[in-house]
Amino acid sequence: xxxxxxxxxxxxxxxxxxxxxxxxxxxxxxxxxxxxxxxxxxxxxxxxxxxxxxxxxxxxxxxxxxxxxxxxxxxxxxxxxxxxxxxxxxxxxxxxxxxxxxxxxxxxxxxxxxxxxxxxxxxxxxxxxxxx
Ligand SMILES: [Zn+2]
Numbered sequence: 149x150x151x152x153x154x155x156x157x158x159x160x161x162x163x164x165x166x167x168x169x170x171x172x173x174x175x176x177x178x179x180x181x182x183x184x185x186x187x188x189x190x191x192x193x194x195x196x197x198x199x200x201x202x203x204x205x206x207x208x209x210x211x212x213x214x215x216x217x218x219x220x221x222x223x224x225x226x227x228x229x230x231x232x233x234x235x236x237x238x239x240x241x242x243x244x245x246x247x248x249x250x251x252x253x254x255x256x257x258x259x260x261x262x263x264x265x266x267x268x269x270x271x272x273x274x275x276x277x278x279x280x
Contacts, residue, residue: 177254180261192210194208237259237260241257241260
């Protein structure tokens with residue numbers, strides 16, 4: 149499929165666009181929960197929708213069902229600091245993500261996830277490092 153066809157399809161079908169958007173969020177973190185690093189199974193609204201949080205990239209982070217459920221409507225940073233898996237590098241990554249600086253957020257997450265550093269030699273990761 150040509151890229152232009154994809155754009156056209158997404159305009160025709162908002163659901164498809166939302167699905168692609170959610171997928172792209174998961175791909176940013178290599179399908180890991182931004183809070184604890186487990187596989188991300190959901191998208192968490194950092195500022196809950198019940199408090200006016202928007203469904204935009206700057207407010208939506210990949211998270212596992214456990215974190216998403218436990219955090220519920222609490223303030224994300226207050227909740228996160230109380231968790232056993234709290235990692236200041238991840239907290240910084242979340243802040244960068246909320247600022248819309250996904251590139252920085254991804255670098256911080258790679259830093260916080262030593263197991264995945266072996267994959268940091270992929271062209272994509274090199275690109276991120278060089279561009280930053
Ligand atoms: Zn989690």
